Amino acid sequence: MSVATAAAQLELRGVTKRFGGVAAVDGVSLAVGKGEIVGIIGPNGAGKTTLLNCISGVFRPDAGDIRWEGTSIAGMQPYRVARLGIGRTFQIVRPFGSMTVRENAAIGALFGSNEARKGPREAFAIADEVLELVGLKAKAAHPVAALTIPDRKRLEVARAVATRPHLLLLDEVMAGLNNVEIDEALEMVRAVHATGVTVLLIEHVMRVIVGVCDRAIVLESGQVLAEGEPEVVLRDERVIQAYLGERYAKRLRASGAEDRTN
Amino acid sequence: MIATAASSRRWRRIFLIVGAIVLAYALLAPLTSLDAAQSAGVPLLADRLWFRLATIVAMFIVMATAWNIIGGITGYAAFGNVAFFGIGAYTTGMLIAKAKWPFLLALPFAPIMSAAFAALVGLPLLRLRGHYFAVASLGVGVAVGELVQNIDYQGQPVFGGASGLFLPIYSINNRGLYFFYLMTAAAAVSIAVTWWVLRSRFGYGLIAIRENEEAASVLGVNTTAYKVAAFALAAALTGLAGGIFSQWNVFINQDNTFPIEYNVQMILMALLGGTGTVFGPAAGAVLLQLLIQFLGGTLPISFDLPFVSEAARPIVAQIILGLLLVGVVIFVPRGVIDFFGGRSRLSLAYLRRSLRETSL
Numbered sequence: 001m002s003v004a005t006a007a008a009q010l011e012l013r014g015v016t017k018r019f020g021g022v023a024a025v026d027g028v029s030l031a032v033g034k035g036e037i038v039g040i041i042g043p044n045g046a047g048k049t050t051l052l053n054c055i056s057g058v059f060r061p062d063a064g065d066i067r068w069e070g071t072s073i074a075g076m077q078p079y080r081v082a083r084l085g086i087g088r089t090f091q092i093v094r095p096f097g098s099m100t101v102r103e104n105a106a107i108g109a110l111f112g113s114n115e116a117r118k119g120p121r122e123a124f125a126i127a128d129e130v131l132e133l134v135g136l137k138a139k140a141a142h143p144v145a146a147l148t149i150p151d152r153k154r155l156e157v158a159r160a161v162a163t164r165p166h167l168l169l170l171d172e173v174m175a176g177l178n179n180v181e182i183d184e185a186l187e188m189v190r191a192v193h194a195t196g197v198t199v200l201l202i203e204h205v206m207r208v209i210v211g212v213c214d215r216a217i218v219l220e221s222g223q224v225l226a227e228g229e230p231e232v233v234l235r236d237e238r239v240i241q242a243y244l245g246e247r248y249a250k251r252l253r254a255s256g257a258e259d260r261t262n
Numbered sequence: 263m264i265a266t267a268a269s270s271r272r273w274r275r276i277f278l279i280v281g282a283i284v285l286a287y288a289l290l291a292p293l294t295s296l297d298a299a300q301s302a303g304v305p306l307l308a309d310r311l312w313f314r315l316a317t318i319v320a321m322f323i324v325m326a327t328a329w330n331i332i333g334g335i336t337g338y339a340a341f342g343n344v345a346f347f348g349i350g351a352y353t354t355g356m357l358i359a360k361a362k363w364p365f366l367l368a369l370p371f372a373p374i375m376s377a378a379f380a381a382l383v384g385l386p387l388l389r390l391r392g393h394y395f396a397v398a399s400l401g402v403g404v405a406v407g408e409l410v411q412n413i414d415y416q417g418q419p420v421f422g423g424a425s426g427l428f429l430p431i432y433s434i435n436n437r438g439l440y441f442f443y444l445m446t447a448a449a450a451v452s453i454a455v456t457w458w459v460l461r462s463r464f465g466y467g468l469i470a471i472r473e474n475e476e477a478a479s480v481l482g483v484n485t486t487a488y489k490v491a492a493f494a495l496a497a498a499l500t501g502l503a504g505g506i507f508s509q510w511n512v513f514i515n516q517d518n519t520f521p522i523e524y525n526v527q528m529i530l531m532a533l534l535g536g537t538g539t540v541f542g543p544a545a546g547a548v549l550l551q552l553l554i555q556f557l558g559g560t561l562p563i564s565f566d567l568p569f570v571s572e573a574a575r576p577i578v579a580q581i582i583l584g585l586l587l588v589g590v591v592i593f594v595p596r597g598v599i600d601f602f603g604g605r606s607r608l609s610l611a612y613l614r615r616s617l618r619e620t621s622l
Contacts, residue, residue, distance in 0.1 A: 056480055082482035090480075096473035098538075107470045110463050111482030120463060163481055 008067075009034040009198055010055070010086075010167055015064035015074075016222075017050050024050040026222035027064065032167070037189070037199040039209040039230065042219035043243055048202045049091060051219070052169050055200075056088045057081040069166070085113040087165030089156040091172045091202075095144040102127050102140040105158045112163025126162055133195070134158045134188050150181045154188065161192055168192060170201035174208050186211050206234060218242070284548075313438035317510065319551045320445035321503050325524065326531035326543035327452035328499035331459060333529060334537030336492045337472030338388065339396045341525050342403025346376040346497040348519040350504025352410055355427050355514050365432050369505045376501025377494040379406075384493040388486070391475075400525065407520030426515030429508060441510040448506060449544065452499045457540045459495075468492050469538075527554075534590050536597020545599050550583075557582055 008031035017025040025047040032038050040048050053059040055066055057078035066074040073081055082088075087108070096104050105127035109118055118126065131137045134154045139147065147155060153173045160168055170189070174182050182205060189212055193199050203209055209216050209230045216230040220242045226233050233239055325347065332340045350372035357368035387398050413420045421427060434440050459465040467488045470478035479485045508514045527550065528543075535546025557579030570578050594600060 058476065058480065077484075078476075078479040079482050079484045082480055088480050090477065094474040094477040096470055096477070098469065098473055103466075107466055107478070107483075108481050110466050111478075113482070120461070120466070123463075159477075159481060 008032065009069055010200070011067045013065045015051070015054055015061045015066060017054055017059055018062050023222050025054060028219070028222070028224055030217055030224060030227070032198060032200055034198055035196070036214050037193055037201070037212050039213035039216045040200065040202045040219060041204065041209055041216060042225070046219040047222040048219055049171055052088060052171055052202060056086060056169060082112060082163055083114045085166035086169065087160035087163045087167070088169035089160050089171055089173055091175070093152045093156045095152060095155055097144055099144065100140070101136055101142050101144065101147065101155055102131065104144060104155055105130050105162045108159040108162030113165060130158045130162045133161065133191055135184065150177050150185070153177070153185070157188060157192070165197060167198045167200065170199065172202050172204065174203055174205045182207065210234065313442050315555060317442045317445045319548055320442070320449045321507060322528065322531060322547040322551045323449035323544045324445070324452045324503040325500055325528040326535070326547040327449070327456055328496040329528045330532045330537060330543040331456060332492050332496040334532055334543070335459065335465065335472065336468045336489060338489065339529070340493070340496070341396045341400035343496065343500050343528060344520055344522065344524040345403040345406040346380060346500035347504035347524065348407055348410060349376045349379055350501030351508040351514050351519040352421055352427070353501070354505035355429055355508040356421065358509065359427055359429050365509045372505025373498035373501045376504070377498040380494040380497030381490050384490040388489040388493060403525055404522065407516050410520070411516040422515070426513055429512050431512055432509050441506065444506050445503070448502050453540060453544055455495065455499065460540060464488070464491070530587055534587065534597060536599035539597065539599050542597045542599035546597065549598065553583065
């Protein structure tokens, strides 16, 4: 079930984060290998974003350890985690409102991971490359306020990619997009992954999980419920129950044969 | 539309020309000797008050421009920057008056002390955001002034106490002129520093912090270090102005080096001129300081307010000032410097957009 720890680029051991008496993340252990695309799914409140916040240093875990390329990063400041090569996006986009699209991306390149740190001129060159990769090149000079929602999500990804991460944490970048936009976004994730970046993404859209992920991890109530190949995990009885409820699970079982022919 | 693009260009040109003339006048006027000006009967040049006023304007350019670094560029509304002015003034003042150092040797310690103090209080203070930071910084500003006046050692006030600190008069020809140029140089340095900040990696980091601190930190910006550095840089420039002020004014006390109204004035100047810009705060400082002096009746060109007794004049002046600033914040939220930008600003559409933005 779990990836051999020797090959793991990112490894979580018993990570726990409590808010008051509630454990939002409760003893999560998982491993992500170099070059993988891993999807995290789970119902609302399962602790997906909290887990991402623990990895990226926004939250300090109350217990457990997070190891990144062999060193512990649990409780490290976000900027130091970023400099070690972990980039992330926010579920609710957080663009730098007074800047242009290009400047937003350049911030990632100006700071970002240690080896990629550049002066303003080179940073803007990197920003241009990244904007091309995510398909925002034509809007580079636009103010952020002029962007549509899908474009804002692209910008969020562009900024994180500009930090030259080894691992990219994507928090629901497809949420709120229509089918065409999801296809475009999937292309974007594949393009980023093709540059040699490991991807750990949170997503509710099952098409995304099945479409790009090598592996899926299901969280429920802060714990790992299931883990494995996306198609297998999504057919798991417990997963369907946790996600869609008992009634829907029964209905799905009844129409299971039909489904597969579609 | 009130103005077409062509007429707004004309207006901008007029603004620029008038600005250039005022600047040239301020810089070149003192070059002619006072006596020559007096015998020629040139009104402003002949008045020693003019030098004093021009030096005060330059001093406020430094303070507003410095505030802009922490308040405008980094987005932390510091309400206690006057503490750095006072610390700078007292550092240089003490070194000259008590340690008998020469002025130019004592002056560099003003920005150093102010920056060191800013870094020290900045570490805990800059963890606070929004109103909490504003209130806490105001508290520090007031507390430092009180401490300086009230610290005693073996029954003797350490910093001159309530009676203040007298410095030996700096013996140099044309003292007024000398300090005018010194303060103008400090103003030029603050503007140059701002110009550099806005083009540097440091500046981009500060703007990122202002726009979204959490996003900045996950992109690799060391937010704590950057905020403290911006605060210390603002403090250093403000302290420099304080250091020059102490020798220029010869006498310093709590009232003239820690005035709480300076806190408000430097912020209003930056807002009036345009926060986050290179020249905005300087433009705001010139406009607002001249207005304050004009309303206060201390300008050589004066006026009488109708229906207002001489005693009520300062109060009425404050009211006019307040109303004017409310108008500016509503109608020109990006500051008067915005008039010099690319697009038409003197139009109804601009005012409508401004109103929409401020009401958000």
